[in-house]
Amino acid sequence: MSDPTPTRDEDDLLAAELAFGLLDANERQAVEARLANDRTLADAYRRWQDRAATLALGAEENPRPSIWSAIEARLPANDMSRVVASAASVRWWQASTAVAAAAAIVLAIVSVRGPLPPPPAPVIAHAQAAAPLVAVLTGTPGKGIVTVSYDRTSGRLLSAPTGIDIAGHSAELWVIPAGQSPRSLGVIAAGSLGWMPARAGAAPAITPGATLAISVEPLGGSPTGKPTGPVILSGKVAAV
Amino acid sequence: MTTSAADILSDALNRVASGDRAAFEDVYRRTSAKLFGVCLRILPVRQEAEEALQEAYLSIWRRAGSFDATRGSAMTWLITLTRNRALDRLRAGGKIATTTMDLAEIVADQRPLAFAVLEAGQEEAKLAQCIGTLDQRDATLIRTAFFEGSTYAELAARAATPLGTIKSRIRRALTKLRDCLG
Structure with a gap:
């Protein structure tokens, strides 16, 4: 998935930052607004969301x-x-x-x-x-x-x-x-x-x-x- | 997770969206142990984690209609929503940003990786391995940001470090993580 173009690379990082919740409100809204029309960005966001979700998992435990x-x-x-x-x-x-x-x-x-x-x-x-x-x-x-x-x-x-x-x-x-x-x-x-x-x-x-x-x-x-x-x-x- | 398990969960969520209680119970039975694990990581006090789990499932009940299988997996949707509810509770309790961080003194997170005890899916195992290749302090920074829901600006303020420094550090780590995950 290493990407040759700097812009795509930059977008991939933006998607990661969005998925990890690192952006402030303005930046977040700007990236979210692009998701609907930018397929590449949306795919990158989806991949990073999966990674973030995996990171969020702790040891499984049945609740009472x-x-x-x-x-x-x-x-x-x-x-x-x-x-x-x-x-x-x-x-x-x-x-x-x-x-x-x-x-x-x-x-x-x-x-x-x-x-x-x-x-x-x-x-x-x-x-x-x-x-x-x-x-x-x-x-x-x-x-x-x-x-x-x-x-x-x-x-x-x-x-x-x-x-x-x-x-x-x-x-x-x-x-x-x-x-x-x-x-x-x-x-x-x-x-x-x-x-x-x-x-x-x-x-x-x-x-x-x-x-x-x-x-x-x-x-x-x-x-x-x-x-x-x-x-x-x-x-x-x-x-x- | 196998494809069929993912499909079953996705179908069940769609039925929850139409108010199907039995489907909701099915979703709970399939996912509550995982999602409770997410809550416990963010809120180590058990009672808090239990409250967050309840709030997460009530959100799932109300918002199942916004789940779109074409935009991501059901499990990711559930985990993301649960993490957000747990972070809401963490913030409401005023437990964030009360401690300062010293970047020079951040030590490696000594907790064993949770993934090690999962009946690890491939992605978990791969992610664990890749996080292991990061500079330990960078890995800890990413974890801190993630489990406390901190933005770049909040991390910079807590670490009394310029925003640009924090940002480039985390970006470097994210790039390395991505390259490792391929």
Whole structure:
């Protein structure tokens, strides 16, 4: 590959410098701009990229299995949106297994756990009230589920976690309206059933189709008001 | 890597571009040990390397559509992207350019070449051999630049050496490397 012409030689070095990241921003942009039209330069760049990639290799090592779980949980749309969306339009007793099971889990836990502090406001009087909302938050199979229900009449959220293990951290619940940034609904109890009032700033965002997600945060919740740790569970809100 | 393994990886990446989760898992299974090795070289603190690896795969998921098999191999694309994510993390942690270098005192990198422990493909073995022919201080300079993502200007500032000196030194080494690789 020794090249007779000085210009080509110079270009080959430029390609090497680009592949190794040695150029400053201006030089880099100038070389990149030429790549589209200069076949020889593009070929040289490709060769040097391969060399650079080879140099970057270290000793191979399998990452811990939990790394894949964490990656999977952070993928967008890691939810049951299709299942829940199809259920959203039917009456609750006809709902598909996901929503029915979610409701059943909540009811079962409520009945087993007995009285809860503070009790939910009674909703029986509100015959015309908006239907309750529910979301099943899932991530990696076997890594836990949180079922969240939201009573729009009382403004209360119920969270029912199972199998969540985040010792030393807090689980923070977020609502993510389509196309917008997450709004905190507060830290939930990761090991037990919990009630909390939905925060005034975030409550209106809890609507059918919105995404709920749980991130792992420092104890007490995100210090920044935005998720700072990995999102481990997510799911879509549906009306029941 | 055999041609067929490269083709399989390339196909899998194209399927990832269309949102295929199973293909993504397949890519992870085939490449995570290699890419974790890349992260560990740049970020020796294991937890940092693990974070970088996660970020790399999330980037792979999002950007698989920009992979173009006509412009390079899938493995090179994956390694380049992973190195960039690891360097982002290194920079974000403020761990770059905090130490000064003294060109006169740069000693040879004593770490055994990683290639020696790979079930070495031909390119790895050849590259290792060619790097071995460089002046040891030049080889170390190239490695420092590469694993810390430093530009000529940053290297010159750190070494308190004129830009031109650094540049001609690295260029000389790159030329020698290229001639050796043929």
